[in-house]
Amino acid sequence: MRLAGMLGALLLLGACATERTPTYRELERSASVYERGGVSGIAAPQNAEDATARNTCGARSFRDRIGTPVADMQVPASVRVIAPGTAVTDDFRSNRLNIITDEHGVIIALQCY
Incomplete structure (x- = not known):
């Protein structure tokens, strides 16, 4: 017992x-x-390049979407979609995924910041 x-x-x-x-x-x-x-x-990443290289925001899981329209994608709420001319805050968060698009809404890059 x-x-x-x-x-x-x-x-x-x-x-x-x-x-x-x-x-x-x-x-x-x-x-x-x-x-x-x-x-x-x-150590925690100090800039977007380091964070993206370390995949701290999970960007690699979306890299097959590069070259496709962002409108065809279900974007999680915590993700920022940044088109040319979009105003964004300057704060750095290594776990935040940023989807960068061209003027036509086509995904051209994925970055963590």
Whole structure:
């Protein structure tokens, strides 16, 4: 009975784990990359180019839509569609997907900012 209670408690504690802790080897690899290039793989991106390269907003899942009209796409509410002349805020959010279109509404780029 006591053993069953302890096993149940361990299972509950295991279910509370939310995120995997990186291993020392992974941290060491990130540190060596940072030392060589000056950019940490685990640091938050600081600009749109870095965020887009890291796919922080999920842009890669929409890249097959480049060259197609944005009107043919169901755009999630959190996504910004930016046409020429559209006013946009200057704040940087690495997890925000921006769909850039030409004057005809055809998707020409996907960026995270």
